[in-house]
Amino acid sequence: MSLRLYNTLSGQIEELTPQPGRPLSIYACGPTVYDYGHIGNFRTFVQVDILRRFLKLQGMPLRHVMNITDVDDKIMARAAAAGQSIGDYTAKYEAAFLEDLNALAIEQPEFLARATEHIPQMVGLIEKLVERGCAYRGENGSYYFRIASFPGYGKLSKKDLAGMEDGARVDVDEYDKDSARDFALWKAAKPGEFHWNTPLGPGRPGWHIECSAMATEYLGETFDLHTGGEDLMFPHHENEIAQSESASGKTFARHWMHIRFLLVEGKKMSKSLGNFYTLRDLLLRGYKASAIRFLLTAVPYRNQLNFTFEGLTESTNAVERLRTFIERLRKGEFPAGVNAAILEATERAGKNFIASLEDDLNTAEARAAIFELVRLANSSADRGELRQDNVAPILEVLAKFDQVFAVLEDHDDAVTRFALDWAAKENRLTEATTELVAGYSLSAEAIDKLVEERTKARKSKDFARADAIRKELAEKGILLEDSADGARWRRK
Ligand code: AMP
Ligand code: ZN
Secondary structure (H helix, E strand, O other), X not given: OOOEEEEOOOXXXXXXXXXXXXXXXXXEOOOEOOOOOEHHHHHHHHHHHHHHHHHHHOOOOEXXXXXXXXXXXXXXXXXXXXXXXXXXXXXXXXXXXXXXXXXXXXXXXXXXXXXXXXXXXXXXXXXXXXXXXOEEEOOOOOEEEOHHHOXXXXXOOOOOOOOXXXXXXXOOOOOOOOOOOEEEEEEEOOOOOOOEOOOOOOEEEOHHHHHHHHHHHXXXXXXEEEEEEHHHHHHHHHXXXXXXXXXXXXXXXXXXXXXXXXXXXXXXXXXXXXXXXXXXXXXXXXXXXXXXXXXXXXXXXXXXXXXXXXHHHHHXXXXXXXXHHHHHHHHOXXXXXXXXXHHHHHHXXXXXXXHHHHXXXXXXXXXXXXXXXXXXXXXXXXXXXXXXXXXXXXXXXXXXXXXXXXXXXXXXXXXXXXXHHHHHHOOOOOHHHHHHHHHOOOOHHHHHHHHHHHHHHXXXXXXXXXXXXXXXXXHOOEEEEEEOOEEEXXXX
């Protein structure tokens, strides 16, 4: 097994390795569950899923942890505004997050760790930092990390900390990207605020300490890989390193992977620009889950991805092309024997696919290797030159492709139906969704049945019945494509 992955810490591409005799340990920063996830968040989670699935394909045993941040300033404010406990408030969005992972075929890691279930570990870590002189209690009862006590501060983000003021503090978790300040480890409760009673006094943890405590709990003081979106590099990950290494005296994560941002039509996604989309927004516009997932892998994780609706349509077509091709291989009849040139092209595609992913997870090249094979095999089949013994090796390469990309097996109908049910329950159906609702009034099974009936009608030359079925399907936005190998349907 081999994976050469860029390491933000060293600034170099390095072999990702486990510690001897241990599974590869990964800590992935997870969501803050205060709202529905947007497609930028899912760009990061899909890319981590590509990493995870590729390591599994290579036979690497994994111990992968993702946190769920279920307490923070935003959550406290929103829960209070809704008159709910933070547990009740976050339960809904945590469930939605897991549903969204499922919709996008993102595998769950070995461990999901909720911040609120690890308060004693966080308190223990803070006490250790106080003992070591790296943390102090402010007059307001909050605890802060003294960054002047950690000479390595800035080594991940390569910040120049000259001019940093000793003792200047911030309480917010996401502070100014250009300045370093002592940051809150524990926030003392203000009167009436939700809190935990602990030896540190009544309060709640800061965001950074959560990840340090949970990573150590599940993976030990030193582990192999830490991941997150590029925005987390500073201050969040820098602070995690400072806290953890000050407490343990050991290297925290050996390898750091940062996924670059998703932009929308070239701009930062933001509510005020009106270019902010949740996964559910896109599903309700009729885009398929597989197309969204596939789009999020279109460029490698170290490049920013520019989301456009054109790109999403291209992605829809690309997935469709792959599925049609597989159907053609499975159902088609080919002359006996093997086409040597195609066999060679198949082996080459399989090798290039793996080699591209081994090379810093180059998803773009891995996809290109597969599409090249599809192009060659399709044109060979068009000329009647594809042979029966070419089919199994091609399907094998495609199966490997799908163990990583996970777009060929078709769950799209079920996902869209799920989104429509959710929208109906939450009163989010709009005029724009009316057509979609009509289209999905027929289930995939019901359509399969009608298509089968139409094929039979055509065979027995009952063209009136066959045409009536085609018309009925067309009215519901379902397109039929007839080929020598039978009829396929898809939703418009
Ligand atoms: P949050 O729920 O805000 O804590 O973010 C969850 C994950 O999504 C983090 O790893 C973020 O770095 C990542 N993220 C947030 N916005 C984007 C974006 N536009 N593109 C890619 N990743 C993002
Ligand atoms: Zn984190």
